[in-house]
Amino acid sequence: MAVDKTPPEVVFLPLGTPEEGVSLQSWLYESLRAAILLGRLPAGSKLPSTRAMAEYYKLARGTVQAAYQQLLSEGYLQARTGSGTRVSKVLPDPTLNAGYVRRKVVAEVKESRSAPDTPWLNRLAEIDPIFSRRTLPSGLRPFFPHRGDIKAFPIDLWRKLHTQQLRSSRLSMLLDSDPAGLPALREAVAGYLAIARGVQVSASRILLLSTVQQGLDLCLRLLAPGESQVWMEDPGYPGARQLMEVSGVRRVDVPVDQAGLRVDEGVRLARDARLAYVTPSRQAPLGGELSPARRLALLQWAQEQGSHIFEDDYDSEYRFIAKPIPALRSMPGAEHSVIMAGTFSKLLFPAIRLAYLVLPEHLVEPFTRASALLSRHANGLAQAVLADFIHEGHFDRHVRRMRKIYASRADAFAEAAHRHWRGLIDVPEIRAGMDIACRLHVEDEQLAFERLQEAGIGSIPLSRYWVANTQAPGLMMGFAAYDEAAIEGSAKALVQALRA
Incomplete structure (x- = not known):
C-alpha cells in the first residue's frame, strides 16, 4: 500500500491579534505570509478553505478570499482543482524575503526577552544538557560509550511477563501506585542489594524513581538549600555537574586521582559542604575505585559535619577481574549519611527508566513526600514486570x-x-x-x-x-x-x- 507523503492539512494556525489601524485583510495576509516564510506552514501544506477560515476567525469570507488571492498572485500559494490551496514548494523573491525573515526573527527574539528573568532560566541557558535531543547520538556507532547491548536482552520473556500483568484480573496495575514504589519491587531490590552489593537494608528504606538524576535533584533540593556547597568529582559525570549548575548550589570541584576522590582536598576547599557526589565503586569516567582509606575519611567527614554522601552506583555489577566490590553504603555507620542510588537502565535497557534510592531512615518520609509532589510515582506497570523478572531469577541470569x-x-x-x-x-x-x-x-x-x-x-x-x-x-x-x-x-x- 502506497504511503501518502503529502504534508498533513494545517487546520488553523494561531495568528495573533490584529494591531490597531491595520485592516483585517492586511493582518491575515501578513500573518499567513510570515507563517510561510518562517516555516510554520511548510511547503505543500494545505490551508483550510476560505469558508472554514472565515468561520473560525470570525471574518467575512470576502476578506479571506482577498488575502488568499494576494498570496496566490505573489506565488506563496498554489490552488489546484481537487487539491485545495497549498503552500508553494518554491517561494518568490528570496532576497526580499530573507530580509523579512530576519526582521521577524529579531522581533520574536525581542518578544521572548520579555519572558520572566529567573535564575533557573538564566543558568539553564548556559548549559547544553547531556540528555538533550541535540546531544543524543543517532543509533549505535562503535565506540560510543555508556551503552549496553539491547539486542542481547531477553525481549520475548519480558513481553510474556508484561502480558501477564495486563490480564483482566490485574487491571489494578493500570491505576496509580504507591509514591515510594511497588512493595514487591522494593522487596526485590532489597534482596538484590544484600547479595550483589553487600547492603543489608529494609525495603521500607528504598524509594523507587525514574532516574538517578531525579534522585540527585531531590538531594539538592532537600539537603543543600540556598547556596550550600556541594562536592563534585573532577573529572566527573557531566549530568550531575549540570544539575548542580542549574540548581543554584555552590559546586566545589574536588580533584580525583587513581585512588578516587581526594577527600583531603574536599575538606580543605569546603569542609562545611552539605553534600558530596561520588562514584566510589567505579569512578566516572576514569574507572578506578575509591580506596578503603578514603572511604573511611569520607564517612568520617560526613558524620562530623552532619552532611550526606550521594553514592552513584551506576554499573558496579559489570566487574571482570573479581567479584564486585561492596558498596560504600555497606560500610559500618554509612546508613546514617550515605544515600545510595542505582539504576536498571544500565543493567537492562535505557527505556525502562527505573532507578532507586537507599535512604537513611530520617530521610524516607521527606523524600517520599517530595517525590510524590514532583512526579507522583515511577511507571507502575514497568515496576510490576521488573518485580516478576527479579523474583523469578531472570534478572540474576x-x-x-x-x-x-x-x-x-x-x-x-x-x-x-x-x-x-x-x-x-x-x-x-x-x-x-x-x-x-x-x-x-x-x-x-x-x-x-x-x-x-x-x-x-x-x-x-x-x-x-x-x-x-x-x-x-x-x-x-x-x-x-x-x-x-x-x-x-x-x-x-x-x-x-x-x-x-
Whole structure:
C-alpha cells in the first residue's frame, strides 16, 4: 500500500491579534505570509478553505478570499482543482524575503526577552544538557560509550511477563501506585542489594524513581538549600555537574586521582559542604575505585559535619577481574549519611527508566513526600514486570550472562587497540564497566573527535568530564554494545581517520 507523503492539512494556525489601524485583510495576509516564510506552514501544506477560515476567525469570507488571492498572485500559494490551496514548494523573491525573515526573527527574539528573568532560566541557558535531543547520538556507532547491548536482552520473556500483568484480573496495575514504589519491587531490590552489593537494608528504606538524576535533584533540593556547597568529582559525570549548575548550589570541584576522590582536598576547599557526589565503586569516567582509606575519611567527614554522601552506583555489577566490590553504603555507620542510588537502565535497557534510592531512615518520609509532589510515582506497570523478572531469577541470569559477554568484548577491544592503535591511542587495563577512558597521542583532542565523527566512529572527548582541564588529551570509548566483528572493523577505520 502506497504511503501518502503529502504534508498533513494545517487546520488553523494561531495568528495573533490584529494591531490597531491595520485592516483585517492586511493582518491575515501578513500573518499567513510570515507563517510561510518562517516555516510554520511548510511547503505543500494545505490551508483550510476560505469558508472554514472565515468561520473560525470570525471574518467575512470576502476578506479571506482577498488575502488568499494576494498570496496566490505573489506565488506563496498554489490552488489546484481537487487539491485545495497549498503552500508553494518554491517561494518568490528570496532576497526580499530573507530580509523579512530576519526582521521577524529579531522581533520574536525581542518578544521572548520579555519572558520572566529567573535564575533557573538564566543558568539553564548556559548549559547544553547531556540528555538533550541535540546531544543524543543517532543509533549505535562503535565506540560510543555508556551503552549496553539491547539486542542481547531477553525481549520475548519480558513481553510474556508484561502480558501477564495486563490480564483482566490485574487491571489494578493500570491505576496509580504507591509514591515510594511497588512493595514487591522494593522487596526485590532489597534482596538484590544484600547479595550483589553487600547492603543489608529494609525495603521500607528504598524509594523507587525514574532516574538517578531525579534522585540527585531531590538531594539538592532537600539537603543543600540556598547556596550550600556541594562536592563534585573532577573529572566527573557531566549530568550531575549540570544539575548542580542549574540548581543554584555552590559546586566545589574536588580533584580525583587513581585512588578516587581526594577527600583531603574536599575538606580543605569546603569542609562545611552539605553534600558530596561520588562514584566510589567505579569512578566516572576514569574507572578506578575509591580506596578503603578514603572511604573511611569520607564517612568520617560526613558524620562530623552532619552532611550526606550521594553514592552513584551506576554499573558496579559489570566487574571482570573479581567479584564486585561492596558498596560504600555497606560500610559500618554509612546508613546514617550515605544515600545510595542505582539504576536498571544500565543493567537492562535505557527505556525502562527505573532507578532507586537507599535512604537513611530520617530521610524516607521527606523524600517520599517530595517525590510524590514532583512526579507522583515511577511507571507502575514497568515496576510490576521488573518485580516478576527479579523474583523469578531472570534478572540474576541476565546480569551474569551480560557480564561474560562484556568481558569478552573488553578483551576484543583491548586486543584490537594493541594491534592497530599503537602510537595513536593508549587503552588501560579494562577491569569493569561498559566503557574506558583512553589517552590520545595527539595534541588536538577536539579535532581527533571530529575526524572520528566524520568516519562514523562514536566517542566522547575526555575534556567534557573535567573542569580543571589538567588531563592529557583523551577519548571516552565504549565496547559493551558492539560485537567482536564491529570492534575489529571500527578499530581499523579509526586508524585511517586519525592518520588522515
